[in-house]
Amino acid sequence: MEVVTKNLTGDVTIGNVSDVVEELMLLRQQVALLESAHAILAKNTDIFFILINSMFVFFMQCGFAFLECGAVRSKNTTNILIKNMVDVFVAGICYWAVGYSFAFGEGNSFIGHTYFFSGLNGMIPNPDYALWLWHFVFAATAATIVSGAVAERCSFEAYLVYSSLITAFIYPVVTHWAWAPEGWLLVGLDDGAITFADFAGSGVVHLLGGTCAFAGAVILGPRKGRFTADRTPVPIRGHSVPLAALGGFILLLGFLAFNGGSLISMSKEGDGEIVSRVMVNTVISGSFAAATVLIVNKLIMQHRWSILITLNGALAGMVAACAGCNVYWPWASAVVGTFAGFGYLMWSAIMLKLLKIDDPLDAVAVHAGGGLWGLIAAPLFSNNGGIVYEWSRASFKALGWNMVGAVAIAAWSGVLCFIIFGSMRLLGFLRVSDEIEFKGLDIPKHGEPAYPVEAYGHGWDDSVQDVFDMFVTATAGDTAVPGVPAAEIMKKITQSYNMADPMPTRRRQQRFENAEAQYHYNRAFDTIGEHEGNHAGNHAGNHTGNHAGNRTVNHAGNNDDEALKTCVASTNF
Numbered sequence: 187m188e189v190v191t192k193n194l195t196g197d198v199t200i201g202n203v204s205d206v207v208e209e210l211m212l213l214r215q216q217v218a219l220l221e222s223a224h225a226i227l228a229k230n231t232d233i234f235f236i237l238i239n240s241m242f243v244f245f246m247q248c249g250f251a252f253l254e255c256g257a258v259r260s261k262n263t264t265n266i267l268i269k270n271m272v273d274v275f276v277a278g279i280c281y282w283a284v285g286y287s288f289a290f291g292e293g294n295s296f297i298g299h300t301y302f303f304s305g306l307n308g309m310i311p312n313p314d315y316a317l318w319l320w321h322f323v324f325a326a327t328a329a330t331i332v333s334g335a336v337a338e339r340c341s342f343e344a345y346l347v348y349s350s351l352i353t354a355f356i357y358p359v360v361t362h363w364a365w366a367p368e369g370w371l372l373v374g375l376d377d378g379a380i381t382f383a384d385f386a387g388s389g390v391v392h393l394l395g396g397t398c399a400f401a402g403a404v405i406l407g408p409r410k411g412r413f414t415a416d417r418t419p420v421p422i423r424g425h426s427v428p429l430a431a432l433g434g435f436i437l438l439l440g441f442l443a444f445n446g447g448s449l450i451s452m453s454k455e456g457d458g459e460i461v462s463r464v465m466v467n468t469v470i471s472g473s474f475a476a477a478t479v480l481i482v483n484k485l486i487m488q489h490r491w492s493i494l495i496t497l498n499g500a501l502a503g504m505v506a507a508c509a510g511c512n513v514y515w516p517w518a519s520a521v522v523g524t525f526a527g528f529g530y531l532m533w534s535a536i537m538l539k540l541l542k543i544d545d546p547l548d549a550v551a552v553h554a555g556g557g558l559w560g561l562i563a564a565p566l567f568s569n570n571g572g573i574v575y576e577w578s579r580a581s582f583k584a585l586g587w588n589m590v591g592a593v594a595i596a597a598w599s600g601v602l603c604f605i606i607f608g609s610m611r612l613l614g615f616l617r618v619s620d621e622i623e624f625k626g627l628d629i630p631k632h633g634e635p636a637y638p639v640e641a642y643g644h645g646w647d648d649s650v651q652d653v654f655d656m657f658v659t660a661t662a663g664d665t666a667v668p669g670v671p672a673a674e675i676m677k678k679i680t681q682s683y684n685m686a687d688p689m690p691t692r693r694r695q696q697r698f699e700n701a702e703a704q705y706h707y708n709r710a711f712d713t714i715g716e717h718e719g720n721h722a723g724n725h726a727g728n729h730t731g732n733h734a735g736n737r738t739v740n741h742a743g744n745n746d747d748e749a750l751k752t753c754v755a756s757t758n759f
Contacts, residue, residue: 233316236447245440247274250333251270252430253430253497254547255636257334265631277322277329280350281321287302289321298366324357325357327444329349331392332349334549335546339410341615341618348606360598363382375587376583381587384509384591385511386512392556396549396555397600400543422546445464464511468519471522472503473500475503476496476500476527477527479499480496504556505526514567515567525559562588562592
């Protein structure tokens, strides 16, 4: 039997039925192969999209580290850096062991309970490893938020404890509520018609992290010198605005991936348009928040054009955008960002001036304040039935359900963190000693000053290293510089110092004069002979203008320990 067929080019052919059937079967196989290849490509595209954005969010740890270390004093820089670095390692261990299981393991509406240690009771499906990485970097972010609020006085041991508990338990449980298929917040009301709207974590990440930061700052107490006796705030400036600004720019970049990557897909129709709108809305919200803070801080609050406050305002705007940036039109993002800027200033003032809580990085105002407003704004401005578009019972239910979620997140994280920080305070290892806080945590806790004095200098002639070495030699009373009189050593120190700083202040000059006096005291103590002792005492007295130098004349030559200690103690070194 013959049949007439027409191919794609319009050519007419005559063939047997069996040939046509064979061609159709071959065509069907080719279509199946194409569909399979398309499915594989789509899956790999989604995984690649998640991995790339995860790396950008991971890099936000660097942004947090630079922002925090620039905003604190130089004596605590190493401590801040190692805490932000260890955050990643602690989160990696804890989230792998139990965190992911509690967040996305099979379970009930409250918590998951499979996939412990990635497979001891059921292996994580291979495609989900990308999701593990994505939610791991979110968990690390939630823990890092806290470090800014407890900076410069929290012990390293306490940091390890609370960081572990946040990434292992506190954050994963909230993630399960809001983002796991069976979580009670996501299931919502009216058979899923009303669900918790938090696209990228205004509540799940930022409100949670900000609430934990609030608990830590309250229990820990303020830094020494932050308030006067009558509780008036005293500014404590950070040591590097450039470092803080660099960290802030990294965070602003990271937020594009933080929000854009939260779609977790790039293979479906319209995904590219959604991610584009998410990123645009994030930029607009951050920009309007920054502009609001900049202008209000200058024109209304009568302060100066502050880069750090403006930067915090931008971050608060991006935090607020997280919840609804996928359902906003750009004009709505502008409104959200403007109110986020006002909200940041309000919460910052409440924390410092009303509650008298010391938060060096304004972490609570940025993350808790911005996150709470984001949860309110999402059901207000959503272009899918938001209150400003549709004044209905359903739209108000959506707002109410988001508020239920906000209260639940704040209560869960706040109560647990008050218990955690309170317990560590009772056990006596929450806060460093007053002496260590005063001197800085870098050297006693880590042995690695961020800016060691001996490391500076250009290496030519009278470098700072040479000056430092000579200073150590002179003040130690070392006689291992043959043929070089002590006065010559001190003269060279002073000359080198003046070369490095042509206009030294009187206070700095006095330090070198005191150093020379100390050298002569040491020489008087270590050298046998009454004449040299008397000469050293008189020389020290001339340099310090202090009565202590004259007392040395009578006693130093005889190596009178007590008299020498008395004159050294009474001299202002």
